Amino acid sequence: MRGAALIAGLTGALVLLCLLAAGSGQVDIPPSEVLGSLLHRLGIDAGPLPTAAQGENALWVVRFPRVVLAAATGAALGCAGALMQGVFGNPLAEPGVIGVSSGAAVGAAAVIVLGLTGLGGWTVVGLAFVCGFATTLLVYVVSRSNGRTEVVTLLLTGIAVNAVSTALLGLLLFMSSNDALRAITSWQLGSLAGATWDSVAVVAPLTVVGCVVACGYARKLDLLALGERSARHLGVDVERLRLSGIVLIALLTSAAVAFSGIISFVGLVVPHLIRMVTGPGHRVLLPASALGGAALLVAADLVARTALDYQELPLGVLTSVVGGPFFFWLLRRTRARSGGWG
Secondary structure (H helix, E strand, O other): OHHHHHHHHHHHHHHHHHHHHHHOOOOOOOHHHHHHHHHHHOOOOOOOOOOOOOHHHHHHHHHHHHHHHHHHHHHHHHHHHHHHHHHHOOOOOOOOOOOHHHHHHHHHHHHHHHOOOOOHHHHHHHHHHHHHHHHHHHHHHHHEEOOEEOHHHHHHHHHHHHHHHHHHHHHHHHHOOHHHHHHHHHHHHOOOOOOOHHHHHHHHHHHHHHHHHHHOOHHHHHHHOOOHHHHHHOOOOHHHHHHHHHHHHHHHHHHHHHHHOOOOOHHHHHHHHHHHHHOOOHHHHHHHHHHHHHHHHHHHHHHHHHOOOOOOOOHHHHHHHHHHHHHHHHHHHHHHHHOOOO
């Protein structure tokens, strides 16, 4: 009952945030007019249309693509974080913290610098997926010891992956033209300024498919939380579950970074907040983390583009300002509970 109420509440909050975000900016549009414009596009003759000059264009060319991309990216990161924590059996696992996001960003940046077009509009996501999958698999293999994921090894692996990714991004920056240089820089800082309906058409389907498939693993992840031996006795193919989970994590992470860049801590903060409300059951945790991640990133992007007049704060920097202190708190909490890193 609590889980259903939480999901309903998060859904309502996401809808309200989307209406508020779509109407906020240099051209202010009331939420009622935002909703009216949306309903008219759906063929429903209800609600007022925007009265501001160029209000319709502002909504459908700039605002709506950005809001939808923010929601899809946040959902992908939130779900990927919850899934990664379940697969690795570690509360500190998150695509940005352990270097998976930066690895996928290297693949996306390489497409721009090298001018690769092998998969058409899907080339960016395709190479980001390959690099994201490789880094996820690397972190999984290196951090495993005696049948469990070591906290220290996980964090050290993330530091190493982030260091290598930063070096590769620096090399790509050195090789890039002015346009590519600006694109890679925005990836490093995280931004949704370049959102278009074309980018939404790539990210949104991948996010929906990834989240739906991830929710299908909820029962198996709950059994895995009991321990590998217990899960195997209950019929779970643990290695197959982990491998398919890694593929899903790479898919969701690559979709998130392909157009928005490196946005850290969403996949760490949101699942932990959800657990505090409903507990560790993945049947609620996975969809609620997706909704919570979507709501958080829509709100963060709204702050990023409206906090300062005629300027836009880097979205990745903003989420790190909030997520960094939360991560420090979580490290201390984890250490206090375990009595050390062991």
